[in-house]
Amino acid sequence: MRFILRRLGFYLIAFFVALTINFFLPRLIPGDPATAIIGRPGVSLTPEQLNAVRTALGLSDAPLFQQYLNYLGQLTRGDLGISYTRFPASVISVIRTGFIWTLLLVLTSLIISFTLGHLLGIYSAWRRGAFLAKALPPGMILFGAFPAFFIAISAVYYLGYQLKWFPTMHAYDVALTPGLNLPFLLSVGKHMTLPVLVLVLTTMGGWALGMRNVMVSVLGEDYITLAEAKGLSSRRVMYRYAARNAMLPSITSFGIVLGASISGLLLIEQVFSYPGLGFLMVNAVRNSDYPLMQGLFLLITVFVLVANFAVDILYTRLDPRVRAE
C-alpha cells in the first residue's frame, strides 16, 4: 500500500509539472505571446483582436501567480479553451474524437505485439541453437534501425498505392455514416490494419529481445533444472516455470513502452492521415493552434501517467516481493 501511495504521489507531481510546462511555455516566448502567436508577417491586428486572443490564452496583466491560479481553476472545470483552427469548437470536443481512434490503435497493436513478441522471445531463448532463434537478434537490430514512419511510408506505398490491398488514409470510408453497423465496422477494421501492422512490426522486436535476455538468465536458475529433473514436460517448464517469471520485467517496462508507442503512433498517424491525437497535434502545431496543441499534450501525458499507475498496481498483484516491501 505504501508503494502504491508513493507512486501515486509521483504521478501527481508529474501531472503538475506537465500542467506547469503548459502554462509557462507560451509565456516564455520573447515579446508579447499574443502578437507572436497570431501576428504572422503581413497580418496586423487591432487592439481589440489582440485583447481577445490574450483572454483566450488566459494572458492578462495580472500577476503571473494570479494567472496561474486562474489557469488551474479553468482546468478543474474541464475547460481547455477554444480551438483556433476549428473555431468555435472547444478543445475538449476536438480531442474526444481523436482520442477514441488513437486508443483503438494503441490497444490493438499493444496486445498483438506484446503476445507475439513474448512468444518469439520465449521460443528463441528456449531453442537457442535453432535457426530462427539465432537470426532473431541481428534481424531485429536491422529491422529496428528503420524509423517506424519510414516503414509506414513504404507500407502505404507498396500495399496501399501499388497493390491497392488496403486503404491509404483516414479511419473509415467517409461515404459511410459512423455507427454500429457492419459496413462501417468492416471499413474501420480495414483502415486500421496497416497502421496496426506497422506498429506491431516495429514494437514486437523490443519485447522479443527483452524477453529473450531475461529468459536466458531465468533458464540458468536452479529451480528450472529441478523442474526438468522432476520430469515435467518441457512445455510446462517453458511456460509455467520460466516464462512466467521472466515476464515480470516486461510488465515494469510496459509503461515506458506505452509512452514510446504513443510517440511512434504520432508519426504513423501522420503517414496514414489517421484522425487520432497525433494527427491532430501535428496539424495544431503547423497551424499555430496553441490551445489545441496544449490540450493534446496534457491529455497524452495524463493518459500515459494513468497507464503507468495501472501497471504499478498490476505489478504489486503479480510480484509479492513488492507488496511485502
Place this chain on the structure above:
Amino acid sequence: MTTATQPSLASKPKKRGGLLRQVMGNRMALFGVGLLLFFLLIALLAPIIAPGSPDKFAGPPNQPPSSEFLLGTTHLGKDVFKQTVWGARSSLLVGFGTAFFTTLIAIVVGMSAAYFRGLTDDLLTLVMNLFLVIPGLPLLIILSGYLRPATSTVIFVLTLTGWAFAARIVRSQTLMLREKDFVAAAKVSGDSNSRIIFREILPNMTSIIVGLAISGVAYGISAATALSFLGLTDISEVTWGTNLYWAQNGNALLSGAWWTFVPSGIAVALVIFALSLINYAMDEVTNPRLRAEKDLKDVFKQQSAQTVRATPVIRRAH
C-alpha cells in the same frame, strides 16, 4: 597533492586501449564502424561527391533513376542523389551534437546524484523520472511549435527531452562503483570529491558511457528525422528528415516516385544499424555473460554447445 604522484591504492590496473582493441577485434563492430565512417566521409566530402547546391532545380520533375540523375528527381525537379548526400551533413551533425550534450548532462547529473546521495539524489532522481515518464515526442512537438527550430535549437530540444534515460544508467552504475574498495581507498588517502568522481569512478565507466553516447547519436538522428518529417524544423534545410517530408507532401506515394523517399530512409536506417552493431558488439565484449556464451561456442563450434542452457563459466587462457 601528494596523491597525484604516489601510486595510490586507488589506481586500478587499467589496460588502456584494451577495450578499443577488443571491440575492433569483433567482426560485428568492425562492420559497424566501417559503415559509420562511410557515412561520415560522405557528409564531409559532400561538396566533392555531389558538387553544387542540393536545392537547385536540376531537371524535369519526378524522373526515375537514370545515368544523369543517379537517384532520380523530386516533384520539384531536385536531384535526389545530391539531397541524400547533403542530407547526411545536417542529420549527422544533429545526431553527434545531441549525443555530446545528452551524455555530458547524464554524466554530471547521474554521477552527482549517486555520489552525494541524500537530498541531492532524491531531487535529481525525481527530475530524471519526471523526464522519463512525460511522453517525449509530444513534448518535443510542442517545444518545436514554440521555438521553430534551426539546427541549434533542434539539438537543444532533443537534449532536453533525451538526457534522462542515460542519466539513470550512469546513476545506477555510479551507485555500484562508489561502494568499491578503490573508492574507499581514495577517500582514505584524502582525495577530493571531484578527483574521486572524475579520476577514479569515471574511467571505470568508460564502456558504459561510450555505449550511452552511441545510443545518443542514434536517438538524435532518429528524433531529428522524425521532427523534420513532421515539418516542425526548418523545412528549407536539406536533411534526411526534410527529404522524407517533401517526399510525402509532394505526393511521391501517389505518383509512384519511390526513389524520393527510399534513399533517405535507408540512409537513416543504415546509420542507426551501424550504431546498434557497435553497441551490441561492445556489450558482447564487456558483458562477461555474453562473452562466456560466445567463447563456449567458439570452443565447441558445433551443436552440442547449444543444448547447454545455463550460462557457462569458462575462461580461455590468453
